[in-house]
Amino acid sequence: MSEFGLYTKFTAHDGQRDVLVQILLEAADSMALVDGCDLYVVNIPDDEPNGVWVTEIWRDSVAHDASLSLDTAMALIQRARPLIARVNQIKLRPVGGKGI
Amino acid sequence: MSEFGLYTKFTAHDGQRDVLVQILLEAADSMALVDGCDLYVVNIPDDEPNGVWVTEIWRDSVAHDASLSLDTAMALIQRARPLIARVNQIKLRPVGGKGI
Numbered sequence: 001m002s003e004f005g006l007y008t009k010f011t012a013h014d015g016q017r018d019v020l021v022q023i024l025l026e027a028a029d030s031m032a033l034v035d036g037c038d039l040y041v042v043n044i045p046d047d048e049p050n051g052v053w054v055t056e057i058w059r060d061s062v063a064h065d066a067s068l069s070l071d072t073a074m075a076l077i078q079r080a081r082p083l084i085a086r087v088n089q090i091k092l093r094p095v096g097g098k099g100i
Numbered sequence: 101m102s103e104f105g106l107y108t109k110f111t112a113h114d115g116q117r118d119v120l121v122q123i124l125l126e127a128a129d130s131m132a133l134v135d136g137c138d139l140y141v142v143n144i145p146d147d148e149p150n151g152v153w154v155t156e157i158w159r160d161s162v163a164h165d166a167s168l169s170l171d172t173a174m175a176l177i178q179r180a181r182p183l184i185a186r187v188n189q190i191k192l193r194p195v196g197g198k199g200i
Contacts, residue, residue, distance in 0.1 A: 005143050021195060039199035042196050042197050045191065046191040046192070046193065090153070091147070092146070092153055094141050094143045095121060097140050
């Protein structure tokens with residue numbers, strides 16, 4: 001595999017997580033037709049009241065980079081930005097597994 | 101969804117990561133027939149020479165817990181344990197997305 005993976009943790013401002021989760025679920029919906037996006041899952045951690053983790057797997061990093069400049073993505077990023085206090089990201093190389 | 105997700109980071113002892121990755125890929129193969137396992141991906145992070153991350157999504161936490169006592173899983177855990185210096189785990193509730 002030459003796939004590209006990401007774990008992205010968004011920490012929302014107090015009281016803003018639920019709205020942020022909805023925007024990220026819209027982003028997930030908008031991925032349905034995006035070529036090269038194999039996985040985009042929105043997750044709520046069990047121990048961080050303001051946290052949201054997004055798990056992504058892409059055909060390669062080029063496909064991921066290209067997705068960020070889609071009109072839909074840029075509009076969603078603009079709506080999400082004021083809700084977000086911090087972003088942490090772990091870049092991964094998926095080497096195999098089940099379900100992808 | 102009432103699904104259950106996990107990011108598990110294994111930190112291998114120096115020089116042991118490649119062997120650990122192979123064992124985790126065997127674990128991924130053994131998941132093929134395990135009921136309730138929707139995703140099991142082995143990933144190498146780009147900035148930690150001894151790290152391996154496993155991304156899992158299960159139908160629910162009961163299915164995940166049950167998988168740990170399968171003979172194959174127990175044998176793999178026993179082989180992997182001496183290679184591992186540390187384990188960190190993030191428990192997640194997947195709320196939606198693409199690819200699962």
